[in-house]
Amino acid sequence: MYDEVIDEFFDEIRIEDPRVPELCNKTSELSPYSILLNCLQRNFGLNGANIDSRLVTQKNQKNEFVMSVGKHTVQVQCKNKKDGKQRASQAILQKLHPHISSWGSLLRLYGNMSMQTMREKKAEEQEITLLQSNATVNQPNTSIINKLKEEMLKLQEIKNSIQPIGKFLPPEDVALPSASGIDLNNVDL
Structure with missing residues (x-):
């Protein structure tokens, strides 16, 4: 419950909010750098060694930080x-996820709760x-069958708990996107 409240709070905050x-520190969420590391590890099998960064001291005691990951480079004050x-x-x-605007969305993808889910x-x-080790040669594996039955019952409970609100009818003047979802899970690096 507490995590849901935090996620909803972060849904109001844009990704590049200073x-x-x-806020992550105060709520015990992962820092932006840790989230970036999780993102790179999950999507590309990369680690922190693939991040190039440097601090550039400018005139008037201002600093600029430059970071590069793959083909993406950013400069921030x-x-x-x-x-x-x-x-x-x-x-x-933000460059890796141009379709996402809130920090809450990134937390759901790569934050503490996503780590727990993994x-x-x-x-x-x-x-x-381990259940596979209970198998007997040329006999059904009752342990696996029972586990499958248990998981199917869970799915049935979830399906039964979802009540449709109604049928979606788009406005006639709105073009719907194609049904292809090929690139939905890919992050451009």
């Missing part, structure tokens, strides 16, 4: 290197792997 690092690293991470994340998924996969 308050994001401080900052107070110091730590501030620049976070702000530049936000700018790179751990739960891995644990379920390991459970199924």
